[in-house]
Amino acid sequence: MFKLTGKLQHYAWGGKKFIPQLLGIENNLSQPHAEYWMGAHANGPALVALNDEHKIQLDIFIRENAEKLLGKKVADRFGGLPFLFKVLDVKDMLSIQVHPAKAEAEKGFDRENLAGIPPDAPHRNYKDRNHKPEIMVALSEFWLLHGFKEKALITQTLKGTEGLAILLPVFEREGYYGLYKQVMELPQPAVDNLLQPALLKSEAIYRAGQLSKSSPFYWAWKAIETGNNHIQNLDRGIFSIFLFNIVHLQPGQAIFQGAGVPHAYLEGQNIELMANSDNVLRGGLTLKHVDVAELLKHTLFESVTPRILTGEKKGTETRYPCPVPDFELSKVEINKTFSYNHTAYSIEILLLTEGEADIDATTETIHLKKGESVLAGAGETYSLHTRSNAVLYKAGVPES
Numbered sequence: 001m002f003k004l005t006g007k008l009q010h011y012a013w014g015g016k017k018f019i020p021q022l023l024g025i026e027n028n029l030s031q032p033h034a035e036y037w038m039g040a041h042a043n044g045p046a047l048v049a050l051n052d053e054h055k056i057q058l059d060i061f062i063r064e065n066a067e068k069l070l071g072k073k074v075a076d077r078f079g080g081l082p083f084l085f086k087v088l089d090v091k092d093m094l095s096i097q098v099h100p101a102k103a104e105a106e107k108g109f110d111r112e113n114l115a116g117i118p119p120d121a122p123h124r125n126y127k128d129r130n131h132k133p134e135i136m137v138a139l140s141e142f143w144l145l146h147g148f149k150e151k152a153l154i155t156q157t158l159k160g161t162e163g164l165a166i167l168l169p170v171f172e173r174e175g176y177y178g179l180y181k182q183v184m185e186l187p188q189p190a191v192d193n194l195l196q197p198a199l200l201k202s203e204a205i206y207r208a209g210q211l212s213k214s215s216p217f218y219w220a221w222k223a224i225e226t227g228n229n230h231i232q233n234l235d236r237g238i239f240s241i242f243l244f245n246i247v248h249l250q251p252g253q254a255i256f257q258g259a260g261v262p263h264a265y266l267e268g269q270n271i272e273l274m275a276n277s278d279n280v281l282r283g284g285l286t287l288k289h290v291d292v293a294e295l296l297k298h299t300l301f302e303s304v305t306p307r308i309l310t311g312e313k314k315g316t317e318t319r320y321p322c323p324v325p326d327f328e329l330s331k332v333e334i335n336k337t338f339s340y341n342h343t344a345y346s347i348e349i350l351l352l353t354e355g356e357a358d359i360d361a362t363t364e365t366i367h368l369k370k371g372e373s374v375l376a377g378a379g380e381t382y383s384l385h386t387r388s389n390a391v392l393y394k395a396g397v398p399e400s
Contacts, residue, residue, distance in 0.1 A: 001359060001361035001362070001363075001364065001366060001374055001375070001376050001377075001380055001382060002048045002049055002050065002374060002375045003048075003049040003366060003372065003373070003374055003375075004038060004046050004047070004048055004049070004058070004349060004373045004374055004375045005046060005047040005049070005055070005373075006036045006037050006038040006039075006044075006046045006373060007036070007037040007044030007045065007046060008033060008035070008036055008037075009033075009034050009035040009036070009037060009044060010031050010032055010033060010034060011032060011034035011035065012032055012034075012092070013032070013034055013090065013091060013092040013093070013094060013226075014032035014033050014034025014035065014088075014089050014090070014091055015032065015033065015034075015089035015090070015091040015269075016030055016031065016032055016033060016091075017089075018033070018089040018140075018269050019033035019034075019035075019036050019087060019089050020033055022036075022087065022353065022370065022371045023036065023371040024369070024370065024371050032091070033089060034088065034089060034090075035086050035087065035088050035089075036086060036087040037084060037085070037086055038084075038085040038086070038349050038351060038373050038395070039058065039081060039083065039084035039085055039086075039276065039349075040057075040058040040059035040062055040080060040081040040084075040276070041059075041084050041276060042059065043278075045057040045058045045059045045060075046058045046373075048061045048375060058081070058375070059080070059081070062080055062081055062347075063080070065377075066079070066080070068377060068378070069347050069375075069377040069378060070346050070347050070378055070397075071345065071346045071347075071378030071379065073346075073400065074346040074347070074378070074397050077325070078326070080276070081276060081347060082275060082276055082325075082326040082327060082397060083273055083274065083275060083276055083326055083327035083395055083397070084273075084274050084275075084276050085271075085272075085273055085349050085351070085393075085395040086271070086272040086273070086274070087139075087269070087270075087271060087272075087351070088136075088265070088269065088270050088271075088272055089269050090142075090265045090266065090267055090268055090269070090270075091267070092222075092226040093219065093222060093223055093226060093264060093265070093266050093267070093285055094264050094265040094266075094285070095237070095264060095280075095282045095283070095284065095285050095286030095288060096145065096237045096240050096262060096263070096264045096282060096283035096284045096285050096286075097262070097263060097264060097280050097281065097282055097283065098260060098261070098262050098263075098280075098281045098282075098283060098295060098298050098299050098300075099131060099132035099133065099134075099257075099258075099259055099260075099277075099279060099280065099281070099298075100126075100131065100132075100259060100260075100279055100281065100298045101131055101259040101260070101298070102129075102130060102131035102259075104259075104297075104298060105126060105128070105129055105130055105131055105132075105277070105279050106129045108125060108126035108279075108294075109126040109127075109128060109129045109279075110129070111126075112124055112125065112126050122288070122289050123289045123291070124289075125279070125281060125289075125291055125294050126279055127277070127278035127279060128277050128278060128279060130275055130276065130277035130279065131259055131275055131277060131279070131324075132259075132274055132275050132277040132278075132279050132280070133256070133257065133258050133259065133274065133275055133322070133324045133326070134256070134257050134272055134273065134274035134275070135254055135255070135256045135257070135272070135273050135274075135309075135320055135322050135327075135329055136254060136255060136257075136265075136270040136271065136272045136273075137252065137253070137254040137270060137271045137320060137329065137331065137393070138249040138250060138251050138252065138253050138254070138268060138269075138270050139251060139268075139269040139270055139271060139353070140251060140268045140269045140270075141248065141249070141250060141251070141268055142248075142249040142253075142265075142267070142268030142269070142270055143213055143219075143246065143247070143248055143249075143265075143266040143267045143268055144246075144247050144249070144255070144263060144264060144265050144266050145219075145240065145241065145244040145245065145246060145247070145262070145263055145264040145266065146244065146245050146247045146255060146257065146261065146263045146304065146306050147244060147245055147261050147262060147263070147300070147303070147304025147306065148176055148180075148243055148244060148245070148262070148300075148301070148302065148303050148304055149243060149244065149245050149303065150303040150305070151303060154171060154179075154243055155168065155171065155172075157216075157242050157243070158171060161198045161242060162197045162198040162201055163193070163194045163195060163196070163197035163198050164194060164198065164242065166194070167179060167182065167183070167194070170182050175301065176301035176302060176303075177296070177301040179243070180243070180296070180299065180301065181292075181296055183236060183239040183243075184236060184239075184283070184284075184292045184295070184296070185292060186236065188233060191234055191236050191239075192231075192232060192233065192234050194239075195220075195234050195238055195239070196231055196234070198217070199217070199220060199221070199224070199231060199234075199238075200231065202217040202220075202221070203221070206218065206221040213246075213248070213267075214246055214248065216241045216242045216246065219241045219246070219266055220238045220241050220242075222266075223235060223237065223238055223241065223285055224238075227285070235284050235285055235286075236284050237264075237283055237284015237285035237286070238284070238285075239284075240262065240264070240283060240284060240285075244262060244263075244264075245304060245305075245306050246266075247306045247308070249268075249308065252310070252311070252318075252331070253308050253309065253310060254308070254309040254310075254311065254320045254329075255306060255307070255308060255309060256307070256309065256320075256322055256323070258323070258324075259298070259300075260298055260299055260300035261300050261304060262283055262299055262300070264285060271329070271351075271353075271393050273322075273327050273329045273395050274327070275324065275326040275327065276326075281294055281295045281298055281299075282295070283295055283299075311330075311331065315338070315340075316332055316333055316334050316338050316339070316340045317330050317331070317332050317340065317394075318330060318331045318332075318333070322398075325397075325398060325400060326397070327395060327396070327397060327398075328395075328396050328397065328398040329393065329394070329395055330393070330394045330396075331391065331392070331393055331394075332350075332384060332391070332392045332393075332394055333389075333390070333391050334357065334384055334385060334386050334389070334390050334392075335386065335388065335389045335390075336386060336387055336388060336389075339383055339384055339385035339386075340383065340384040340385075341381075341382075341383045341384075342381070342382060342383075342384075343379065343380070343381040343382075344376045344377065344378060344379065344380045344381075344382075344396065345378065345396065345397065345398075345399040346378045346396060346397040346399075347375065347376070347377060347378060347396070347397065348375070348376040348380075348394055348395065348396040349373060349374070349375055349376075349394070349395045349396075350368075350373060350374050350376070350392050350393070350394045350395075351371075351372075351373040351392060351393050351394075352368045352369065352370055352371065352372055352373070352390060352391070352392045353370065353371075353391050353392065353393060354370060354389070354390060354391035355370065355386055355388055355389050355390035355391065356368065356369050356370070356386060356387075356388070356390060357384050357385065357386040357390040357392065358384070358385055358386070359374060359382050359383070359384055360382060360383045360385070361376070361380060361381075361382045362380060362381060362382075368390075368392075
């Protein structure tokens with residue numbers, strides 16, 4: 001059992017208060033604190049405290065002790081830490097994204113390598129050979145886009161939104177694929193001509209603060225304000241705001257996002273656990289590269305009914321099952337009466353988000369304060385207890 005220090009990511013879309021307050025650090029420069037990474041990712045490996053004076057990068061530590069930390073089965077299957085554990089503070093909307101399935105990621109990565117595209121090229125789609133499923137648990141009210149709405153709702157949206165009714169015959173004739181292909185391939189003047197009438201009509205009530213966040217017009221205007229700040233050269237990702245489900249999660253609720261499901265985080269704070277990959281195909285609300293042809297190959301063109309997870313509670317632990325072998329996530333809530341006893345199947349990372357707690361491990365007791373995290377190796381038996389109340393999130397690998 002080792003204390004862990006994660007890596008801060010200061011992306012422009014991040015908030016300035018939540019993560020510093022969680023970690024108990026100052027933000028004197030008023031920087032955005034978008035993400036806090038607890039993992040072995042090459043762009044931000046966490047630091048493992050071997051003792052009071054010596055820290056080592058988690059990726060190096062695992063490479064030197066793979067079987068001991070991961071367990072033989074996980075080490076043989078993945079070769080390294082298969083997940084990345086994060087805290088996110090989403091102040092401004094993130095780009096619309098689709099993640100490829102693993103087999104497609106392998107083919108895409110090899111294809112771009114053969115084409116000689118540099119790994120850091122801005123137009124490169126595949127940064128590695130892995131898939132990127134992810135689960136998030138809301139720490140606050142959280143808003144996101146998740147999958148296409150059912151057919152009747154899209155029909156209703158197109159009919160009832162000024163400027164978009166012209167797209168209805170395309171949807172009726174060619175379905176989800178034809179509609180999405182149409183809006184993603186429109187020339188920029190046509191994008192503006194279709195979107196501007198409805199947006200201009202809704203501007204006054206948005207400015208007056210009278211639009212609900214459940215309305216696509218709210219997020220369309222937020223995209224304009226946080227993007228180009230005017231209503232010309234509109235981001236075609238705004239179409240997706242009208243076509244996708246707008247999902248509102250309460251604290252403790254979760255959602256899993258698998259390969260092909262288009263999605264975008266809109267606002268709020270969450271815990272996120274994902275496969276260790278950078279493969280993202282973008283669909284707008286971004287200045288980054290958008291490869292429409294590749295996006296269309298990997299998007300799930302069918303209606304999605306958002307499956308909001310409340311977790312499976314057993315004793316002090318609430319598990320959020322995921323249909324992938326790379327990771328599992330759970331929430332542990334303890335108090336002075338109820339502790340938590342556990343033996344790690346493979347490597348685990350625990351983050352304390354509320355209160356304080358003591359971890360009794362094989363050779364030592366570690367005291368954890370809010371925002372601190374620890375690493376447990378495969379086979380480590382430990383117990384968590386507190387004198388008041390404490391909440392921890394635990395990332396691990398499911399037993400197979």
